[in-house]
Amino acid sequence: DIQMTQSPSSLSASVGDRVTITCRASQSISTYLNWYQQRPGKAPKLLIYTASSLQTGVPSRFSGSGSGTEFTLTISRLQPADFATYYCQQSYGTPPWTFGQGTLVENK
Amino acid sequence: QVHLVESGGGVVQPGRSLRLSCAASGFTFSTYGMHWVRQAPGKGLEGVAVISDDGSNKYYADAVKGRFTISRDNSKNTLYLQLNSLRPEDTAVYYCAKDHSSSCGSWGQGTLVTVSS
Numbered sequence: 001d002i003q004m005t006q007s008p009s010s011l012s013a014s015v016g017d018r019v020t021i022t023c024r025a026s027q028s029i030s031t032y033l034n035w036y037q038q039r040p041g042k043a044p045k046l047l048i049y050t051a052s053s054l055q056t057g058v059p060s061r062f063s064g065s066g067s068g069t070e071f072t073l074t075i076s077r078l079q080p081a082d083f084a085t086y087y088c089q090q091s092y093g094t095p096p097w098t099f100g101q102g103t104l105v106e107n108k
Numbered sequence: 109q110v111h112l113v114e115s116g117g118g119v120v121q122p123g124r125s126l127r128l129s130c131a132a133s134g135f136t137f138s139t140y141g142m143h144w145v146r147q148a149p150g151k152g153l154e155g156v157a158v159i160s161d162d163g164s165n166k167y168y169a170d171a172v173k174g175r176f177t178i179s180r181d182n183s184k185n186t187l188y189l190q191l192n193s194l195r196p197e198d199t200a201v202y203y204c205a206k207d208h209s210s211s212c213g214s215w216g217q218g219t220l221v222t223v224s225s
Binding site: 038094 | 158
Protein backbone atom coordinates (compact mmCIF):
# COMPACT_ATOMS: atom_id res chain seq x y z
CA ASP A 1 0.00 0.00 0.00
CA ILE A 2 1.10 3.55 -0.69
CA GLN A 3 1.62 5.55 2.51
CA MET A 4 1.15 9.31 2.56
CA THR A 5 2.93 11.45 5.16
CA GLN A 6 2.10 15.10 5.68
CA SER A 7 4.24 17.67 7.44
CA PRO A 8 3.82 19.45 9.66
CA SER A 9 0.94 17.82 11.55
CA SER A 10 -0.09 21.27 12.71
CA LEU A 11 1.02 24.84 12.31
CA SER A 12 0.12 28.27 13.66
CA ALA A 13 -0.16 31.16 11.26
CA SER A 14 -1.70 34.61 10.96
CA VAL A 15 -4.00 36.14 8.39
CA GLY A 16 -1.90 37.24 5.44
CA ASP A 17 0.84 34.66 5.99
CA ARG A 18 2.13 32.36 3.29
CA VAL A 19 1.57 28.74 4.33
CA THR A 20 3.15 25.63 2.85
CA ILE A 21 2.18 22.03 3.62
CA THR A 22 4.20 19.07 2.37
CA CYS A 23 2.98 15.61 1.45
CA ARG A 24 5.32 12.71 0.75
CA ALA A 25 4.39 9.39 -0.86
CA SER A 26 6.09 6.09 -0.01
CA GLN A 27 6.57 5.43 -3.73
CA SER A 28 6.32 7.46 -6.91
CA ILE A 29 2.75 8.44 -7.77
CA SER A 30 3.48 10.72 -10.74
CA THR A 31 1.04 13.62 -10.29
CA TYR A 32 -1.85 11.57 -8.91
CA LEU A 33 -2.18 13.73 -5.82
CA ASN A 34 -5.20 15.62 -4.51
CA TRP A 35 -5.64 18.16 -1.71
CA TYR A 36 -8.72 18.70 0.45
CA GLN A 37 -9.79 21.23 3.06
CA GLN A 38 -11.99 20.28 5.98
CA ARG A 39 -13.48 22.83 8.33
CA PRO A 40 -14.68 21.63 11.77
CA GLY A 41 -17.95 19.71 11.58
CA LYS A 42 -18.06 19.93 7.79
CA ALA A 43 -17.44 17.57 4.90
CA PRO A 44 -14.09 17.79 3.11
CA LYS A 45 -13.83 19.99 0.04
CA LEU A 46 -11.63 19.34 -2.98
CA LEU A 47 -9.07 22.11 -3.56
CA ILE A 48 -6.49 20.70 -5.96
CA TYR A 49 -6.47 17.59 -8.15
CA THR A 50 -3.69 15.94 -10.14
CA ALA A 51 -1.14 17.84 -8.08
CA SER A 52 -1.69 21.31 -9.51
CA SER A 53 -5.16 21.67 -11.05
CA LEU A 54 -7.35 24.12 -9.16
CA GLN A 55 -10.89 22.87 -8.61
CA THR A 56 -13.59 25.16 -9.98
CA GLY A 57 -14.57 27.84 -7.50
CA VAL A 58 -11.48 27.50 -5.31
CA PRO A 59 -9.66 30.81 -4.72
CA SER A 60 -6.43 31.33 -6.64
CA ARG A 61 -4.44 31.82 -3.40
CA PHE A 62 -4.39 28.03 -3.22
CA SER A 63 -1.83 26.26 -5.39
CA GLY A 64 -0.29 22.83 -5.61
CA SER A 65 2.96 21.52 -7.02
CA GLY A 66 5.15 18.46 -7.15
CA SER A 67 5.50 15.09 -8.79
CA GLY A 68 6.88 11.69 -7.97
CA THR A 69 7.01 11.46 -4.19
CA GLU A 70 7.02 15.05 -2.92
CA PHE A 71 4.18 17.55 -3.17
CA THR A 72 3.26 20.90 -1.66
CA LEU A 73 0.10 22.86 -1.04
CA THR A 74 0.64 26.60 -0.74
CA ILE A 75 -1.76 29.22 0.52
CA SER A 76 -0.30 32.50 -0.68
CA ARG A 77 -2.07 34.86 1.75
CA LEU A 78 -3.95 33.12 4.53
CA GLN A 79 -7.54 34.25 5.01
CA PRO A 80 -9.81 33.70 8.06
CA ALA A 81 -11.78 31.03 6.18
CA ASP A 82 -8.58 29.05 5.61
CA PHE A 83 -8.13 27.95 9.23
CA ALA A 84 -8.96 24.27 8.79
CA THR A 85 -7.43 20.83 8.40
CA TYR A 86 -5.85 19.92 5.06
CA TYR A 87 -5.46 16.40 3.68
CA CYS A 88 -3.54 15.05 0.74
CA GLN A 89 -4.71 11.91 -1.08
CA GLN A 90 -2.90 9.75 -3.60
CA SER A 91 -4.98 8.45 -6.53
CA TYR A 92 -2.41 6.15 -8.14
CA GLY A 93 -3.28 2.56 -8.86
CA THR A 94 -6.27 0.66 -7.53
CA PRO A 95 -8.73 2.58 -5.36
CA PRO A 96 -9.73 3.28 -2.64
CA TRP A 97 -6.88 5.72 -2.36
CA THR A 98 -5.06 6.62 0.83
CA PHE A 99 -5.04 9.99 2.57
CA GLY A 100 -2.36 11.69 4.57
CA GLN A 101 -2.93 12.12 8.30
CA GLY A 102 -3.90 15.76 7.96
CA THR A 103 -2.39 19.15 8.77
CA LEU A 104 -4.23 21.49 11.12
CA VAL A 105 -3.77 25.17 10.32
CA GLU A 106 -4.50 27.20 13.44
CA ASN A 107 -4.72 30.90 14.14
CA LYS A 108 -1.59 32.14 15.87
CA GLN B 109 -25.36 21.88 -8.76
CA VAL B 110 -24.20 18.55 -7.35
CA HIS B 111 -26.15 17.43 -4.30
CA LEU B 112 -25.40 14.28 -2.32
CA VAL B 113 -27.43 13.25 0.72
CA GLU B 114 -26.43 10.29 2.87
CA SER B 115 -28.84 8.44 5.14
CA GLY B 116 -29.13 5.20 7.08
CA GLY B 117 -26.65 5.78 9.86
CA GLY B 118 -27.39 5.05 13.49
CA VAL B 119 -26.38 3.06 16.55
CA VAL B 120 -25.92 -0.65 15.99
CA GLN B 121 -24.54 -3.53 18.06
CA PRO B 122 -21.31 -5.28 17.08
CA GLY B 123 -21.91 -8.05 14.56
CA ARG B 124 -25.08 -6.47 13.19
CA SER B 125 -25.71 -4.90 9.79
CA LEU B 126 -26.66 -1.54 8.37
CA ARG B 127 -27.29 -0.15 4.89
CA LEU B 128 -26.29 3.37 3.99
CA SER B 129 -27.78 5.26 1.06
CA CYS B 130 -26.59 8.30 -0.87
CA ALA B 131 -29.17 10.12 -2.99
CA ALA B 132 -27.58 12.05 -5.85
CA SER B 133 -28.92 14.95 -7.88
CA GLY B 134 -27.67 17.80 -10.06
CA PHE B 135 -25.55 15.65 -12.39
CA THR B 136 -25.82 12.60 -14.63
CA PHE B 137 -25.30 9.99 -11.94
CA SER B 138 -24.88 7.06 -14.32
CA THR B 139 -21.74 8.54 -15.88
CA TYR B 140 -19.64 8.95 -12.73
CA GLY B 141 -17.75 6.66 -10.42
CA MET B 142 -18.65 7.07 -6.76
CA HIS B 143 -16.76 6.78 -3.49
CA TRP B 144 -17.47 6.03 0.17
CA VAL B 145 -15.01 7.65 2.60
CA ARG B 146 -15.21 7.44 6.39
CA GLN B 147 -13.84 9.43 9.29
CA ALA B 148 -13.65 8.03 12.80
CA PRO B 149 -14.30 10.55 15.60
CA GLY B 150 -11.35 12.93 15.86
CA LYS B 151 -9.40 11.04 13.20
CA GLY B 152 -8.44 11.42 9.55
CA LEU B 153 -10.06 10.33 6.31
CA GLU B 154 -10.12 6.73 5.09
CA GLY B 155 -11.25 5.55 1.67
CA VAL B 156 -13.69 2.66 2.10
CA ALA B 157 -15.06 1.63 -1.29
CA VAL B 158 -15.32 2.78 -4.88
CA ILE B 159 -17.69 1.77 -7.69
CA SER B 160 -17.49 2.47 -11.42
CA ASP B 161 -20.17 4.36 -13.29
CA ASP B 162 -21.98 1.25 -14.48
CA GLY B 163 -21.39 -0.74 -11.30
CA SER B 164 -19.24 -3.34 -13.02
CA ASN B 165 -16.09 -2.58 -11.03
CA LYS B 166 -15.94 -2.37 -7.26
CA TYR B 167 -12.97 -1.82 -4.99
CA TYR B 168 -12.61 -2.06 -1.22
CA ALA B 169 -10.17 -1.14 1.50
CA ASP B 170 -8.57 -4.15 3.18
CA ALA B 171 -10.21 -3.18 6.49
CA VAL B 172 -13.72 -3.75 5.09
CA LYS B 173 -13.19 -6.34 2.37
CA GLY B 174 -15.60 -9.25 2.76
CA ARG B 175 -17.83 -7.31 5.18
CA PHE B 176 -18.96 -4.24 3.22
CA THR B 177 -20.60 -4.15 -0.22
CA ILE B 178 -20.89 -1.10 -2.44
CA SER B 179 -23.65 -0.95 -5.06
CA ARG B 180 -25.67 1.54 -7.03
CA ASP B 181 -29.05 1.90 -8.73
CA ASN B 182 -28.63 4.25 -11.66
CA SER B 183 -32.39 4.28 -12.26
CA LYS B 184 -32.84 5.79 -8.78
CA ASN B 185 -29.67 7.94 -8.74
CA THR B 186 -28.70 6.26 -5.51
CA LEU B 187 -25.46 4.80 -4.13
CA TYR B 188 -25.45 2.21 -1.36
CA LEU B 189 -23.07 0.73 1.17
CA GLN B 190 -24.08 -2.47 2.92
CA LEU B 191 -22.22 -2.84 6.20
CA ASN B 192 -22.18 -6.36 7.67
CA SER B 193 -20.42 -7.87 10.69
CA LEU B 194 -19.90 -4.41 12.12
CA ARG B 195 -17.10 -3.80 14.60
CA PRO B 196 -16.53 -0.96 17.08
CA GLU B 197 -13.68 0.27 14.87
CA ASP B 198 -16.19 0.88 12.06
CA THR B 199 -17.65 3.75 14.10
CA ALA B 200 -17.30 6.82 11.89
CA VAL B 201 -19.01 9.42 9.78
CA TYR B 202 -19.51 7.90 6.34
CA TYR B 203 -19.38 10.26 3.35
CA CYS B 204 -20.30 9.55 -0.24
CA ALA B 205 -18.45 11.47 -2.93
CA LYS B 206 -18.64 11.92 -6.68
CA ASP B 207 -15.53 11.14 -8.65
CA HIS B 208 -13.76 13.99 -10.43
CA SER B 209 -10.64 13.11 -12.42
CA SER B 210 -9.62 10.45 -9.88
CA SER B 211 -10.45 12.57 -6.87
CA CYS B 212 -13.46 13.01 -4.60
CA GLY B 213 -14.87 16.08 -6.28
CA SER B 214 -18.12 16.63 -4.39
CA TRP B 215 -19.12 15.30 -0.97
CA GLY B 216 -22.30 14.74 0.96
CA GLN B 217 -22.76 15.93 4.53
CA GLY B 218 -22.11 12.46 5.97
CA THR B 219 -24.03 10.00 8.13
CA LEU B 220 -22.79 8.77 11.52
CA VAL B 221 -22.51 5.06 12.22
CA THR B 222 -21.89 4.09 15.84
CA VAL B 223 -21.11 0.46 16.64
CA SER B 224 -21.57 -0.17 20.33
CA SER B 225 -23.16 -2.66 22.66
